[in-house]
Amino acid sequence: MTANSSDSADIKPTTSTGRSAVLAILVIGVLAAMFSWWWNYNRGRKALEFYGAEAATLIRTAPKVEILRPEPESNIDISKAPGLLNARASLLGDASYDWSAAAPRQQSPLFSMRFSRGESWVVITFDFENRTISNSATQRIATLKPKTADGWRQYLARAIEARRPRAATER
Numbered sequence: 001m002t003a004n005s006s007d008s009a010d011i012k013p014t015t016s017t018g019r020s021a022v023l024a025i026l027v028i029g030v031l032a033a034m035f036s037w038w039w040n041y042n043r044g045r046k047a048l049e050f051y052g053a054e055a056a057t058l059i060r061t062a063p064k065v066e067i068l069r070p071e072p073e074s075n076i077d078i079s080k081a082p083g084l085l086n087a088r089a090s091l092l093g094d095a096s097y098d099w100s101a102a103a104p105r106q107q108s109p110l111f112s113m114r115f116s117r118g119e120s121w122v123v124i125t126f127d128f129e130n131r132t133i134s135n136s137a138t139q140r141i142a143t144l145k146p147k148t149a150d151g152w153r154q155y156l157a158r159a160i161e162a163r164r165p166r167a168a169t170e171r
Helices: 005-010 015-042 045-051 053-061 084-091 146-163
Strands: 064-068 111-117 120-127 132-135 141-143
Touching: 045 053, 053 084, 053 111, 053 120, 064 146, 084 146, 111 146, 120 146
Parallel strands: none
Antiparallel strands: 064 111, 111 120, 120 132, 132 141
């Protein structure tokens, strides 16, 4: 049996279909990137207003993070503590705050944290009893959602416990 040469002559490569597919994929990629940017911008817009741009950048990226204690030499460096990246992100997400609640004055601040890079720093102070947080950059107070406040309370307690010196008998 011989192959019909006229059948192979009728098949012409269609480059317009390939170009259309590549163009469609490119357009979908650009639209997805725009949506992602818009989504991320809007999920932290109020937190950015609360902290200010410089303080928010320090909270996100500062190389040194400390829990401040009454005696400066007893500050606890948690810069490399497990979970710090997620903890930082929770401070910058609008979902962590109850923006509709009136923030009372801080009555019993238990923990303050300093985020610093060189000479730049911001201090945030937690009042877990009232579920509030304040920051030194804008001098404003916001109310945390219960889940966020409890998460930070537990995180800071674990960080302090992990750096507490062990008794000689426990070694």
